[in-house]
Amino acid sequence: MSTRQTRTAARLMMSPAVVLLLGWMIIPLSMTIYFSFLRYNLLMPGTEEWAGLMNYRFFLTDPAFFSAMGNTLLLVGGVLTITVLGGIALGLLLDQPFFGQGIVRILVIAPFFVMPTVSALVWKNMFMNPVNGLFAHAAKFLGMQPYDFLAVSPLFSIILIVAWQWLPFSTLILLTALQSLDSEQKEASEMDGAGPVSQFIHIVLPHLSRAITVVILIQTIFLLSVFAEILVTTNGGPGYASTNITYLVYAQSLLQFDVGGGSAGGIVAVILANIVAIFLMRMIGKNLEV
Template structure:
């Protein structure tokens, strides 16, 4: 049992790391808040003074704001559904004994280590190109006209690209959870005559609830800031401009640091709202 002296020593040793972490987080946040109340135009006069709530009002009343929120939530929701659904299927498949099981697992996990920019370029040029892409050749083979993916179904295309990159992560977490399942439960259910679907629904899926919760929370945190895939493929056109991309346009393309900083504050608020919602819905599984 820890004594008062050992607890004090632990706090003292942790203090420098905690201090650095707080500074690392609070300084950028503080600067963002500061600039969000300033009219700061680096190439058009610099700091033009206090702007009050003008940047916040201009950002939220922009015609691009709510469509960017919609695109962000659609991409996040679509990727989560695809990665969790197919992640469970792949995890169950990889858990079965097969020839070259180790190599197969490495190949399945490999896309997660590809940089988002490279992944987007591969999908854009090798798969989704309407002239020379593999999907275009497949469409022509069946006598159909090729789909111009990035303009005809832009949001679905982005979801597909991002899902391909994040599916290995979900599969790895879910596979680890499946391997920790007590095989005696499944054997007992099989001996009792329970079909595969009921074994999955009443034994495997409840056991995966904690792992699914972890996948939801971690992926949501990263997916809310998705940028590279959109920058490389559509450039924010065709209704694929997310909140992060809108902030990028306001800061770098319009050179309005104050307006972009206000958008950054809105992004923080959105991330916290989504995180709180997820924690209330599925976070309780972490405590059970």
């Protein structure tokens, strides 16, 4: 609904954003694809040569890839389970009227604003450290042997840390969704004789389904790329016990300087993320009216 002039202007004004993002997407990505077919190590400059699918073959058959793949799935799945279930429970709790609602809300969402390196270090040193950590103090107080979280179950510890960071996000979104639930609908179902449980199953959960889907998809996108938490706590170890795909690619390319192999890994990560992205885009696209 406009004139030719405004339409032309509109196209002009959109172009910087479009061109920049197009460049950001296409140039590095095609370079990564190109590198992934090369034998290319930064420590041996000038020896680049065409390698065909060799990098992919090495990367995909590397045992490290399998454990990284498994760790990625465990990390994503574990954090999602904790945050979605916890988020629903917390959302339902905070949706009730109680004293100091605003303050509790602020307390609950706070971890989301803590930068990943800070939360990882605080948890690593001040809570999970087997000598001086708070958990160790608690264990000693109870007469138990302190548990060396990051050495014995590194992935589980990282899942805990990441879940702590993302629980506020899911809680906030599910709480927002809960608050948009028509109270008349709830009252109507009460009039129809629904108890709290069947009300939750038949009214609340269907209403939340959209928000839950959004939480799952958006968190998945971010959780596939968890990096800083691993870097500062375990460096992916011991061995590959807490290495995910993102960290594996980082280690291969910037620690071992294997550009070819790292690029192949990067492309694999892109493909994995795309599978999730397709679902997310459908979700968001469906309720976008232009």
